[in-house]
Amino acid sequence: ELQYPEHLNCGVVLIDDAVREGHGNRVALYADSGVWTYAELLERSNRIANVLVNEMGIVPGNRVLLRGPNNPTLVACWLAVMKAGAIAVTTMPLLRAHELSVIAERAQIDHALCDSRFAQELQQAAQLGGRLRKIVQFGGGQLEKMMNGQASTFANVDTARDDVCLLAFTSGTTGTPKATMHFHRDVLAMREIVAGHLLETSPEDIYVGSPPLGFTFGLGALLVFPLGRRAASVLVEQPSGENLLAAVQRFRASALFTSPTAYRSLLPLLSKFDISSLKRCVSAGEALPKATSDAWFAATGIRLIDGIGATELIHIFISAKGDQIHPGTTGKPLPGYQACILDTDGLPLPPGKVGRLAVKGPTGCRYLDDPRQHDYVFEGWNVTGDLYSQDEDGYFHFEARADDMIISAGYNIAGPEVEAALLEHPAVKECAVVGVPDEARGQLVKAFIVLHDGNDGSSELVQTLQAFVKQTIAPYKYPRAIEFRSSLPKTATGKLQRHALRSTS
Template identity: 55%
Template sequence: MELKPSAHRDTFARDHLPPPDQWPELLFDLPGVRYPDRLNCGAELLDTTVERFGPDRPAFVDGTGEIWSYGELRARVDRIAHVLTSDLGVVPGNRVLLRGPTTPHLAACWLAVMKAGAVAVTVLAAQRPLELAGICETARIRHALCDIRAVDDLVKAEVPELRICTYGGEGPEDLLSRSASHPEVYEAVATSADDVALIAFTSGTTGRPKGCMHFHRDVLAIADTFSEHVLKPRPEDLFAGSPPLGFTFGLGGLVIFPMRAGASALLLEQSGPRQLPEAIERHRVSVLFTAPTAYRAMLDGLDSHDLSSLRRCVSAGENLPEAVWTAWHERTGIPIINGIGATELLHIFISAADEAIRPGTTGVPVPGFQARVVGADGLPVPDGEPGLLAVRGPTGCRYLADERQREYVRDGWNMTGDTYVREPDGWFRYVARADDMIISAGYNIAGPEVEDALLRHPDVLEAAVVGRPDEERGQVVVAYAVLREGARRDAQAVASLREFVKAGIAPYKCPREIVFLDALPRTATGKLQRFRLRNAEAERAEAERAETDTGRSGADTGRTTSPSAHPLE
C-alpha cells in the first residue's frame, strides 16, 4: 500500500520499513479501524478523551493511591512534550528511549513522545547494559527519558551521543523540574496515520530480539478491535496488571485500552502475584491483565483477599492451561479471557469472552482479524488437523531492518510461529509453539499438553516440557517442574508425578525424565524461554553420547537437580 506523506523530519524509521512486497496484507473491513490520513494517537488517547469525558475523570493511580486526573495528566504530558522539543531538540521521527518502572510518570513520557511526533522505544527496567546498547544501536537512538532509579545501567551501556534526561530526581536538569517552566498546552504534531509511533522489541524467547515498528493508527486499532469488541471496558473501570509498559501486552492493557475508553489504570511498580491480590482489594480493581503463571501463583492467596471488584481477567503472553482457567473460575467465579497476541501484531488477535469462552481453546479471530491454519506449503489444512497459525488484520509485522521479515510474513499472512488446530465450528485451539512439538518414536507430542497435565497436580506450580535428542526415538519428553514449598523432590516424587500424568493423558506422552528446579528460565516480561531448556538438553544428550559406558540409554529416569548444578546456569 502507498504511505501517506510523513510528518517526520528524521525519516530513519520509515526509511527502514521492510520493502512493500514483504508486508502482510492489511485489512480495514471493520468500520472502527478506518482512520483519517492525519492522526496522532497521543492526541486521540488524551485530548479527545478529555473532550469526551471531561478533565476531572481519574486517569492514573499510583501505588500510594495518588490520583492523576485526565486534566492533570494532559498538563504534565504537554509540559514534557515542550521539554522534548524545546530543551532537548527532539524532532518528529527521532527515536526516544523510555526506561523505568511502571509509574504514571513513565506513561506520561510515552504520551509526550507520541504528541511530539517522535518514536517511542520503551525498554524494560530489567534489561542490562549490553541489551540496552544493542537496542540503541539497532534503532539509532540519541535521546532517552529515564527514571533516576534506572539510569545506572543505561549510562553503563555507553551509547554514543545518547542524551539522557532523568526524572524523579533533584536539580534543575531533572525532567520534572524542566517541565514546570513550560506551558500546560502543547499542540500535537500532525503525524500521518502511518508514521511510525513506536518500536517494540520482542522479548527474546527464541533468541535475538527483533524491533517491530507500529504506526499511529495501529495503536488505536488494537483498542478498536480487541478492547472494543472482546474486552468491552467501561469508563468506570480501573485497570491493573503485571506486564510492564515495555511489553506491548502491558502498554495496551494499562495505557491504551483504559484511555481509549475513558477509564483509569492503577500503575504499580511492584505487581507480582504476591502484590496483585492486595492491590486489587485495596483499590477495587475491575479489569486485570496478567500472565497464566501469575493466575496460577495467586490461587493460594485468594482466600485472604477480597477480589469481588474484579469483573474482567485477561491472560496472554503464553498459553493459558485449561487447569489454570478452571481453578481460577472455580475459586473466583470469573472466566479468564484467554488470548493470543504478538509483538509483531501489537496485541491480541484471537480471543473470546463471556459465554463464548471454551476452556482449553483460545477463541475465534477478534473482529477485524482473520486467521487460518496452514501447512508447510502455506495452504490451509483440514479442520481438526494441526498446522501453523497464520493471521492478518489492521496491524501486522514490520521488522526494523531485519532479514527475518521474510520468515514471519508469507503470502500476505503473519506466521506467528504457533501450531494450532481449527475446530470445524471455527474455534482455534492452541497446540504448541511450532518449535515445541516433540516427535518421539513417530508420535507427535505437544509440550503444552504435557505441561497442562502436570499442572493439574496440586504440588506443581510451574512446568515446562521440551524434547531431548535421542538416538533411538528421535526425541524423548523431558519435563521441568517447580514444586510448592515443602513438596518432596526425590525419586518417589518423580514416580508419583509420572503416574499422575499417565492417568490423564496417553502414556506415550508421559515425560521420560522430570527435573525439579527452583525457577524456570524466563524473559524479563515473564515469558518462558524453552529454547534455553532445549539447548541444555541437547548439550546433555551430546555429553551422554560421549560417555557410552553410563548405560543410561533408554531408561526411565528422574533428575532432582538444583539450579546451581543445572546446565542452565
C-alpha cells in the first residue's frame, strides 16, 4: 500500500522539489513558443500563485477554473493553483458557454485563468448565470503584466494529503456531467503507479501526446508523469496527426499518448516522419482493437500499451507492459487496484462471463455533491459503465459500454466488436455501430461509416462490407443497415458519441 506524509502539496512535489533536487537547469517543457527549464517553470508558477493570492484574493479551498490549449502557461497555472492550496477545475478547450456555465455553477466557481483565445466562450458562460466573476486572461498580456509585479518566490500552502486539489468533470456521454474530486495524494498515486510502475518514466524521457490537460488522461501523461519523474513534456496546442508526428521528430520524443482512433489515423502518415526516438506508445480513452495494435506494431515495431482509465479514478487502472501485453485485451489491474466482473445483482462472475467491470483502488471515486454517488460506488468499489469479461489468465477483455450492447432478435451484440471487424476493411476509416429501433428484431444493428478518401459509398460497397463482417465474426452480428457519413460525433475528450447517432436514427 502507498504511504504519504500527512502534509502533502502535490504542486510542491512536482516543481519545487524538482528544483531543490538539482534539476533546475534541465528542460521541463518544450513548445513551439519556446523551452522552459524546471527553474523557469518554478519561477513562473510562483509569480502566478502570488497573483492568485495577492490580486485575485484566492484562499485555500477556493476553486479556480482553468481553460486553454496545452501550453506551458497552462501548466504553470495548474501548478500555481496547487501551491496556493486552491482547487483546480480543469476544462476542455472544446467546451461551449452552456457547458462551462454548468461546470461553474456545479463547482461554485468565482475565479478563472483562461487563455485569451478561449475567453469569449467563458465570458458568455459567466453571463448565463452562476457566480463566475473574475476571469484573468493569459497569452494576451493581462496575466503576464500582473506576474511582473509579483515576487518570484512563493510561500507554498501547507495542504494535507486528503485535501481536495482537483475537480474533474466526466464527459457526460449520458446525462449531466458529474464532478469527481481528487486529493493531493491521488496525484502522487498516479505518479507512482502509472509513471513509475507501468511506464517506468526516467529523467531522459520526453513525453508528447494529444489529450488536453483538462482531461485527466492528458493531465497525467503530459504534466504529472514527466514533471513527477523529472522528465520533459512537449505541449502541442493543435494536436493533429501531422503536428503530433512533427513534434515527435523535432523534439525526439520517447513516448506518445493518444487514442485508438488517432493511432489509426497516424498510420498512413508515418513514412513522412522520423519517429525512431519513440520507445513507448500508450492508447487510452476507448477500446483498442487487436487489429489496430497489430497494425501499429507492424509499422513501428512498438507494441501499444492499452490502458483503461477513468476520470473517476484519475488515470489508468488496468493495463499491461512489455511482454505481458496480450493484444486484444486491456491487461490486469495495476498495483494497488482490484477489479472484478459483476452480474446484474452485483455478485462476482467467474472467468468467461460478461458483466459490469467494478474496480477498487487508492484513487477511487468520490463525486462532488451528487446523489449518484450511491448508484456507482459501494464499499469503495467503483462500478464502471463498462461490460468486461476476464479470461483464465486473469486478463480483462473489453466488450462494450453497457449502453452500447445491442439486443437484436434475442442476441446480445457488442457494438465495438462489429466496429473492430469493419475497421479491418481497407475502405473503412472510422465507424460507429449502434442499435436502432426495429419492429421485428427489437433493435437492428446499424453501422455509421466514414470511408477513406477515394472510396465511394455505393450499395455495392454496403454488400461488400456486410459480407466482410460475416466472414470476420459470427454472421448474425453483421450490420443490417449501413449509412455513410463524412464524420462522426465525438465528445470533447474524443470519444465516439454513439447515443447521438442512436437518437438521429
